[in-house]
Amino acid sequence: MHEIPPVAPPPPRSPRQPTIEDWLAIPEEKRAELINGRIVVQGMPGPVHGRTQGAIIALVRGAYDRRPGGGDRPGGWWISMEVDMELAGLGCRPDVLGWRRDKHPTLPEPDRRGIVTAGPDWICEVLSPTTAHIDMGDKRLGYHRAGVAHYWIADPHNGTLAVLRWTAEGYLIELVAGRGDRVRAAPFDAVEIEIDGLFGDIIAEGAPAVGGEAAG
Numbered sequence: 001m002h003e004i005p006p007v008a009p010p011p012p013r014s015p016r017q018p019t020i021e022d023w024l025a026i027p028e029e030k031r032a033e034l035i036n037g038r039i040v041v042q043g044m045p046g047p048v049h050g051r052t053q054g055a056i057i058a059l060v061r062g063a064y065d066r067r068p069g070g071g072d073r074p075g076g077w078w079i080s081m082e083v084d085m086e087l088a089g090l091g092c093r094p095d096v097l098g099w100r101r102d103k104h105p106t107l108p109e110p111d112r113r114g115i116v117t118a119g120p121d122w123i124c125e126v127l128s129p130t131t132a133h134i135d136m137g138d139k140r141l142g143y144h145r146a147g148v149a150h151y152w153i154a155d156p157h158n159g160t161l162a163v164l165r166w167t168a169e170g171y172l173i174e175l176v177a178g179r180g181d182r183v184r185a186a187p188f189d190a191v192e193i194e195i196d197g198l199f200g201d202i203i204a205e206g207a208p209a210v211g212g213e214a215a216g
Contacts, residue, residue, distance in 0.1 A: 023091035024113060034091030035138045042131060052126045052156040055198050057081050057096050063191045068101070074190040076100060077122075078107045084115045088145035091115070096124040100187075122187055124152035140164075144171055150187045159199050161185065 017037035026032045031042040045053070057079065066075035079098045084091075097120040099108055108118035123143055125135040135153060143151050144166060151164040151171055159179040164171035165186060177183045181195045 020086055020091050020113075020115075024115070031093075033093060034089075035134060035142070036090075040131070040134060046128070048156050049126050049128050052154055052199060053081065053095050055200065056124055056126070056152075056154060059193065059197065060096070060098065060188055064098070064188060072191060076102065078104060080107075084110070085120075086115050086117050087119060087148070088142050090139070090142040090146070092139065092142070094120070094123045095126045098122045119146050120148055122150040122152070123148050124154060127153060127155045127157070129157065140171060152185070154198060156199050159195070161193075161195055161198060 018034060018039050020034060023032060023034040023039065026039070031044065033040050033042065060077075061079045063073050064075055064077040065079040066073065066077075069075040077098045077100060079096070081096045082093050083097060084093050085097075099118065100121045103121065104118060108116050110116050125139065127135055132155075140151065147166065149166045151166075153162040153164070154160075155162070160176055161178075161183075162176045163174045163183075163185045165174050166172075174186060175183060177185070177193075177195050179196055179199070182192050183195065184190075184192055
């Protein structure tokens with residue numbers, strides 16, 4: 001009589017990773033993003049985050065969000081903020097972003113799902129303590145995969161701006177500027193940027209303690 005060997009139990013199933021469709025089904029007020037196969041829920045932007053985001057878009061939009069021109073208003077860009085996008089598998093909502101008009105004659109529009117898939121030429125993320133590791137880690141890698149040529153990382157709590165440029169090996173840090181600096185930062189290097197103007201008097205008034213915001 002031959003023994004029947006025990007049947008090995010089937011390997012446990014890996015949990016199904018959420019998809020772009022799953023991300024789109026989340027109510028907008030949840031402020032979620034799909035980052036490397038997981039849903040990341042952000043908090044509502046705090047005043048420091050919102051103030052910095054507003055300063056950046058005002059600075060860039062004033063000089064560049066127009067047809068190509070000259071002088072201190074060179075134009076040539078479409079500038080927007082918090083656009084729902086699908087980029088190289090990411091479901092994301094960059095803080096501030098822009099497309100070159102010579103590559104996109106018209107402003108990119110959402111598809112039938114309500115998201116934009118035209119890769120931007122520039123993205124800026126404003127760091128918050130709870131999500132800084134995502135902006136500097138998984139999002140940075142995802143934006144590189146998507147071919148985003150220029151990536152800025154604004155850190156209002158430390159008063160710094162990091163400017164990264166796409167290379168085949170990964171993003172190259174072109175400059176890191178802090179309070180008191182005046183710089184020309186690609187791709188908007190036709191106009192000098194005063195770093196104090198990006199962060200206002202946040203430090204003078206007292207920046208919130210680490211963990212005081214939960215925005216992305």
